[in-house]
Amino acid sequence: MTPLPTRASNFSAWYNELVVRAGLAENASVRGCMVIKPYGYAIWEKLQAIFDAAFKETGHVNGYFPLLIPKSYFSKEAGHVEGFAKECAVVTHYRLKMAEDGRSVVVDPAAKLEEELIVRPTSETVIWSTYKNWIQSYRDLPILLNQWCNVVRWEMRTRLFLRTTEFLWQEGHTAHATQAEAEAEALQMLHLYERIVTDYMAIPLIKGTKTLNERFAGAETTYTIEALMQDGKALQVGTAHYLGQRFAKAFEVTFTNQSGIRDYVWGTSWGITTRLMGALIMIHSDDDGLVLPPKIAPIQVVMVPIYKTEAERAAVVAQLSSCKALLIAQGVRVQLDDRATRKPGYKFAEYEQKGVPIRIALGPNDLQNKTVELARRDTKEKVTIPMDHLTQQVTDWLEAIQTHIYQRALSVHQARTLLVDDYPTFKKLVAGTGGFLMAHWDGTTETEEKIKAETKATIRCIPLDDNEEPGYCIYSGKPSKRRVVFAQAY
Amino acid sequence: MTPLPTRASNFSAWYNELVVRAGLAENASVRGCMVIKPYGYAIWEKLQAIFDAAFKETGHVNGYFPLLIPKSYFSKEAGHVEGFAKECAVVTHYRLKMAEDGRSVVVDPAAKLEEELIVRPTSETVIWSTYKNWIQSYRDLPILLNQWCNVVRWEMRTRLFLRTTEFLWQEGHTAHATQAEAEAEALQMLHLYERIVTDYMAIPLIKGTKTLNERFAGAETTYTIEALMQDGKALQVGTAHYLGQRFAKAFEVTFTNQSGIRDYVWGTSWGITTRLMGALIMIHSDDDGLVLPPKIAPIQVVMVPIYKTEAERAAVVAQLSSCKALLIAQGVRVQLDDRATRKPGYKFAEYEQKGVPIRIALGPNDLQNKTVELARRDTKEKVTIPMDHLTQQVTDWLEAIQTHIYQRALSVHQARTLLVDDYPTFKKLVAGTGGFLMAHWDGTTETEEKIKAETKATIRCIPLDDNEEPGYCIYSGKPSKRRVVFAQAY
Numbered sequence: 001m002t003p004l005p006t007r008a009s010n011f012s013a014w015y016n017e018l019v020v021r022a023g024l025a026e027n028a029s030v031r032g033c034m035v036i037k038p039y040g041y042a043i044w045e046k047l048q049a050i051f052d053a054a055f056k057e058t059g060h061v062n063g064y065f066p067l068l069i070p071k072s073y074f075s076k077e078a079g080h081v082e083g084f085a086k087e088c089a090v091v092t093h094y095r096l097k098m099a100e101d102g103r104s105v106v107v108d109p110a111a112k113l114e115e116e117l118i119v120r121p122t123s124e125t126v127i128w129s130t131y132k133n134w135i136q137s138y139r140d141l142p143i144l145l146n147q148w149c150n151v152v153r154w155e156m157r158t159r160l161f162l163r164t165t166e167f168l169w170q171e172g173h174t175a176h177a178t179q180a181e182a183e184a185e186a187l188q189m190l191h192l193y194e195r196i197v198t199d200y201m202a203i204p205l206i207k208g209t210k211t212l213n214e215r216f217a218g219a220e221t222t223y224t225i226e227a228l229m230q231d232g233k234a235l236q237v238g239t240a241h242y243l244g245q246r247f248a249k250a251f252e253v254t255f256t257n258q259s260g261i262r263d264y265v266w267g268t269s270w271g272i273t274t275r276l277m278g279a280l281i282m283i284h285s286d287d288d289g290l291v292l293p294p295k296i297a298p299i300q301v302v303m304v305p306i307y308k309t310e311a312e313r314a315a316v317v318a319q320l321s322s323c324k325a326l327l328i329a330q331g332v333r334v335q336l337d338d339r340a341t342r343k344p345g346y347k348f349a350e351y352e353q354k355g356v357p358i359r360i361a362l363g364p365n366d367l368q369n370k371t372v373e374l375a376r377r378d379t380k381e382k383v384t385i386p387m388d389h390l391t392q393q394v395t396d397w398l399e400a401i402q403t404h405i406y407q408r409a410l411s412v413h414q415a416r417t418l419l420v421d422d423y424p425t426f427k428k429l430v431a432g433t434g435g436f437l438m439a440h441w442d443g444t445t446e447t448e449e450k451i452k453a454e455t456k457a458t459i460r461c462i463p464l465d466d467n468e469e470p471g472y473c474i475y476s477g478k479p480s481k482r483r484v485v486f487a488q489a490y
Numbered sequence: 491m492t493p494l495p496t497r498a499s500n501f502s503a504w505y506n507e508l509v510v511r512a513g514l515a516e517n518a519s520v521r522g523c524m525v526i527k528p529y530g531y532a533i534w535e536k537l538q539a540i541f542d543a544a545f546k547e548t549g550h551v552n553g554y555f556p557l558l559i560p561k562s563y564f565s566k567e568a569g570h571v572e573g574f575a576k577e578c579a580v581v582t583h584y585r586l587k588m589a590e591d592g593r594s595v596v597v598d599p600a601a602k603l604e605e606e607l608i609v610r611p612t613s614e615t616v617i618w619s620t621y622k623n624w625i626q627s628y629r630d631l632p633i634l635l636n637q638w639c640n641v642v643r644w645e646m647r648t649r650l651f652l653r654t655t656e657f658l659w660q661e662g663h664t665a666h667a668t669q670a671e672a673e674a675e676a677l678q679m680l681h682l683y684e685r686i687v688t689d690y691m692a693i694p695l696i697k698g699t700k701t702l703n704e705r706f707a708g709a710e711t712t713y714t715i716e717a718l719m720q721d722g723k724a725l726q727v728g729t730a731h732y733l734g735q736r737f738a739k740a741f742e743v744t745f746t747n748q749s750g751i752r753d754y755v756w757g758t759s760w761g762i763t764t765r766l767m768g769a770l771i772m773i774h775s776d777d778d779g780l781v782l783p784p785k786i787a788p789i790q791v792v793m794v795p796i797y798k799t800e801a802e803r804a805a806v807v808a809q810l811s812s813c814k815a816l817l818i819a820q821g822v823r824v825q826l827d828d829r830a831t832r833k834p835g836y837k838f839a840e841y842e843q844k845g846v847p848i849r850i851a852l853g854p855n856d857l858q859n860k861t862v863e864l865a866r867r868d869t870k871e872k873v874t875i876p877m878d879h880l881t882q883q884v885t886d887w888l889e890a891i892q893t894h895i896y897q898r899a900l901s902v903h904q905a906r907t908l909l910v911d912d913y914p915t916f917k918k919l920v921a922g923t924g925g926f927l928m929a930h931w932d933g934t935t936e937t938e939e940k941i942k943a944e945t946k947a948t949i950r951c952i953p954l955d956d957n958e959e960p961g962y963c964i965y966s967g968k969p970s971k972r973r974v975v976f977a978q979a980y
Binding site for chain 1: 518519520523524525526527528530531532534535551552553554555556557558559560561562564565571576577578579580581582583584585586587588593594595597606607608609616619620629635639640642644655656658831
């Protein structure tokens with residue numbers, strides 16, 4: 001196998017190649033769409049299972065709403081239409097017919113829809129139009145609903161996982177009787193996201209609120225978790241929106257409260273997408289390929305038999321099979337790769353590229369010595385240990401790897417989170433090593449947009465922490481209550 | 491609550507009302523689309539989990555292919571285009587813009603696609619166009635891939651779950667080095683479907699092959715499992731297609747076999763859909779609502795506290811909570827409904843309509859007597875038993891209910907599977923009580939179409955069994971090798 005481009009030489013080429021070579025995804029023949037390959041999908045399934053269980057533990061249920069949304073729905077919420085009307089796949093016809101050449105197909109002009117349908121870019125409109133019929137009284141609230149589905153946003157510049165015309169996601173849409181409950185729900189989901197992304201994906205985060213300018217189209221408050229990639233750019237990993245009564249007002253969703261008074265319903269929405277896969281890849285991987293946190297690795301341990309003769313093969317594979325059974329009994333996800341069509345060296349490189357946390361190799365000498373060789377993907381450390389210690393060593397290493405890659409990512413995150421107090425330094429950093437730049441800002445959209453136009457850095461969030469140290473805006477010099485987080489972003 | 495329409499008076503109205511009232515699904519504002527409500531989706535999730543585990547046990551992996559397919563792909567396989575071109579949602583534009591009134595949105599005529607995109611009605615075309623790049627040699631085979639997703643087929647007459655413009659499904663698409671392996675795969679999946687639908691959903695089935703006329707557009711052989719609804723109509727529950735080399739030829743997917751010879755790849759595809767929900771409902775339910783097999787019921791046991799005073803309430807709920815913990819420890823899915831806003835009678839009717847297999851009621855007298863009342867949904871049997879026996883009784887009943895509803899459905903299935911030897915009787919039966927009519931057929935599409943035109947009965951399948959008794963076609967009188975299964979179908 002030819003080596004990957006290095007991160008230092010071309011981060012973007014490294015990413016694109018890695019995604020394909022590790023078997024995660026590839027570009028589809030349709031512009032901007034991707035094929036998620038089985039190994040990539042297996043990671044997504046693991047994430048889905050973890051998030052879904054957490055949603056259910058917090059009282060949410062799943063449902064499913066239509067893919068196709070009437071065009072008129074999008075103009076009901078003024079902020080929403082601005083944000084989404086630009087980038088929609090529009091269904092205008094419902095039939096094809098054979099062309100006159102008798103071989104190709106053409107759109108049947110007789111089958112034009114009266115009202116065009118939009119392939120959902122997000123489902124607030126169709127869901128709130130349905131909630132109108134579900135909600136009469138406070139007894140019908142809260143509604144704590146989520147759906148796992150696909151959405152389409154017509155992106156001009158696309159990249160696998162990070163920005164694709166179609167992507168997979170979950171979208172939670174909740175309805176509440178009080179403002180306080182809706183606000184608490186949005187924050188609860190932000191914290192749930194933060195916990196899972198940190199604990200399972202080993203990704204360090206900053207959490208905060210979006211500025212007016214970066215807010216979700218139709219939200220009163222957008223909460224976000226943001227991560228820093230190895231190239232110093234930020235990636236928005238998940239968002240939770242407090243919608244106030246906006247969609248309730250747009251779709252006339254009212255209820256009778258406990259005092260018998262009619263009021264509009266309060267809402268939230270929140271989502272994570274296949275973009276998470278991009279963050280996972282760009283945070284932990286190295287020039288040899290993917291590095292996966294053991295907690296979400298589809299294969300935690302791969303076993304490669306080493307042999308020359310058929311007799312050696314049988315003995316080695318037999319020993320590995322019994323080790324495999326032992327490890328599976330401990331809940332470890334193991335794959336024994338006994339393909340005869342590939343050499344061990346090829347397999348080593350393949351699983352390295354796929355980021356399998358631990359590799360076990362066993363040959364005839366090991367059999368004689370009752371030993372086994374283990375290699376760690378993250379540190380490349382290799383050890384030969386007595387066979388008896390295998391289970392313990394694997395268990396210890398899986399834990400150690402999970403901790404180590406989080407700590408490693410956290411060090412980078414911390415080293416690149418910088419206090420910046422003057423605009424020349426700010427510009428130099430943004431154009432150079434990037435990072436999360438903690439700077440004072442005067443709170444105006446005008447300043448935010450000027451900084452963006454001049455540096456391509458945006459305000460990733462106003463942090464949710466207690467560091468309320470006042471200062472002066474790096475751009476306008478006007479007073480500022482606290483630092484905000486700037487970065488160039490994916 | 492007003493009662494449901496009865497099955498005898500209006501089966502169709504009974505079905506439609508039941509689906510909505512049991513909280514399974516409802517019509518969306520978009521024509522022909524449905525909203526799958528949380529209780530309905532919870533059943534679908536159970537089914538998904540069972541099927542998905544079985545797919546993985548048989549070596550399949552999941553992936554994801556794009557929703558949008560270039561129009562030209564559909565004309566590459568001649569049979570396929572005939573079957574699917576009629577009923578497609580066509581994306582022609584990728585942008586909306588504000589109308590001149592400044593309030594509504596219109597399609598931006600400048601954003602017209604060069605080639606229209608079709609919202610997938612099924613994914614053979616996009617998947618085989620991708621397999622072309624994945625397959626070079628026999629070493630790359632087999633590919634055993636599945637995806638869970640949504641599809642759109644523009645149906646004119648729609649009914650919740652049974653026939654909707656958008657539905658959810660899984661579609662398996664496998665690629666093989668030999669004809670024998672592909673044929674075995676299609677049959678393996680048919681048997682997997684049969685086993686799960688019978689064992690978990692308690693639905694009796696006939697399995698067989700489709701006639702040329704009813705075959706999947708692009709298949710060499712279509713295998714099907716068919717079930718009989720309470721109104722005597724058939725429902726196709728799942729299909730598996732042996733595709734031969736058709737899609738490989740259409741998309742030029744070749745490989746080098748072990749002898750070094752280049753050949754086309756052999757394929758299969760197979761799927762089950764949210765239509766299964768329709769079968770589940772129409773097979774087991776009664777005039778009081780849904781009846782669910784315990785193995786797939788989201789709630790297997792519901793607990794309703796009976797009380798007058800607040801003190802009674804506290805004591806009864808405390809006792810039920812500890813019973814609940816015991817049952818959950820046994821792996822039983824229990825819900826304790828302690829809503830103060832609803833009376834017990836209301837709750838009884840609600841859970842009856844939702845088909846919860848076992849209802850437990852507990853009041854102050856029970857506390858005193860150390861007893862508890864249980865009611866079975868399927869037989870309406872009620873018993874009061876010592877509290878100590880609760881876990882055993884629940885475990886026994888869950889098993890008994892699963893067996894009983896299967897046996898009950900099987901009796902109906904058997905009683906309505908009839909040998910018919912003359913056309914007048916055939917016509918009378920089809921127009922009357924329906925059922926699976928086992929009749930001789932001369933094997934021609936002409937006869938099949940005439941019978942369909944005259945009676946609306948179609949050949950559901952040529953059974954996969956050993957009853958190869960010869961006879962004479964009920965329509966043409968020509969010789970026939972074996973009986974086939976006729977029925978009117980959903």
